[in-house]
Amino acid sequence: MSRTVYLNGEYLPEAEAKVSIFDRGFVMGDGVYEVTSVLDGKILEFPGHSARLQRSLNELEMKCPVTMPELLAIHHELVKVNNIDEGLVYLQITRGNPGDRDFAYPDDNVEPTIVLFTQAKPGLAADPKAKKGIKVISIPDLRWHRRDIKTVQLLYPSMAKMAAKKAGVDDAWFVEDGKVTEGSSNNAYIVKNGQIITRELSHDILHGITRASVLKMAAEAQMEVVERAFTIEEAQNADEAFYTSASSFVMPVVEIDGKALKDGKPGPIAARLREIYLEESKKTAV
Known part of the structure; x- marks a missing residue:
């Protein structure tokens, strides 16, 4: 039909x-x-x-x-x-x-x-990748510098998705001046020593709606949030990593540029944030 x-x-x-x-x-x-x-x-x-x-x-x-x-x-x-x-x-x-x-x-x-x-998208909330985790590669961030405006200019993000596909992984994170900006269609995070770390808002990243909600929910759950940029090396040595987006909610990342994080499995903080986000966002859905 x-x-x-x-x-x-x-x-x-x-x-x-x-x-x-x-x-x-x-x-x-x-x-x-x-x-x-x-x-x-x-x-x-x-x-x-x-x-x-x-x-x-x-x-x-x-x-x-x-x-x-x-x-x-x-x-x-x-x-x-x-x-x-x-x-x-x-x-x-x-x-x-x-x-x-x-x-x-x-x-x-x-x-x-x-x-x-x-x-x-049947099964959107029960995406099996959330249980398994995804793998990402890093690529240079060559986009224009008004990424805070959600425009239809999506050629470079499409190129990033294809680079990831050719590398046999799920997605790509952009790197500029040695620091991660964001994912190809998502906001990027790492977890280290209990701290949730994600880049601060600016013209350099999209002001994610899911990002704002997840950070608010994390704070309400007594989780510590630090807004700063991080490197790929930091991410590879983090306890956990994940990304957020409107269509993926909270998605664990278990490998970055070929290096597995910890035991290569999704961590507890990402899993808990996904659970909280789905539960709370359904309450306010219209």
């Missing part, structure tokens, strides 16, 4: 949804996006994702074509009509179609393009 998607005010079969070749999201990568998880048919962390969406739009001087209540209603309708119990809702807003290609932003009378679609 064909998915129903949302495009510029209409719910359409996916095969009927069309966007102009002059849309700036297509020719310029001039757009932003968000991904929210769905568990038990409900949206996780919508207030955080909608706030970050508005921030990204503001940073790019782009207007939002819908209100946040309208956006939530669209999410709910797509989850309902596509019968999503566990999965994702992808949202993208671009600067729209000015009628031709130009580097300069179009006039304000050009309407943004807004697209949403669902992805069914």
Whole structure:
């Protein structure tokens, strides 16, 4: 059965949804996006994702074509009509179609393009990789320096995912000036002597919604959090490592650049944080 998607005010079969070749999201990568998880048919962390969406739009001087209540209603309708119990809702807003290609932003009378679609992911919360842990490699961080804006410019992260795949591992962590910035599509952490260590917020990393929630929950559980950069060598000699993202929640990392951490198995802090996050985020899901 064909998915129903949302495009510029209409719910359409996916095969009927069309966007102009002059849309700036297509020719310029001039757009932003968000991904929210769905568990038990409900949206996780919508207030955080909608706030970050508005921030990204503001940073790019782009207007939002819908209100946040309208956006939530669209999410709910797509989850309902596509019968999503566990999965994702992808949202993208671009600067729209000015009628031709130009580097300069179009006039304000050009309407943004807004697209949403669902992805069914049965077993999302019970991902077996969370029990086994994943392996990562490190690669140089060659992205632009406004990583705090969640744009659709995802070519280098895609290249990182492919580098990991070719290396026979699961993902890649970016390194800049000798320190880990973040993962290809996630925020990175290590655990040493009971301290949860992750890079501080800046233009250098995405301000993860799951990151914010996990750090808050960790503090509430009397876990010590330190926000600072760390090296790959530190990570390889850590007691644990993990990453967070909207679609993976808390994912243990058991090998970095070919070196296993400790006994090569997920550690107790990552496991506990995943458990807490899933439990608490389901309570506030809408």
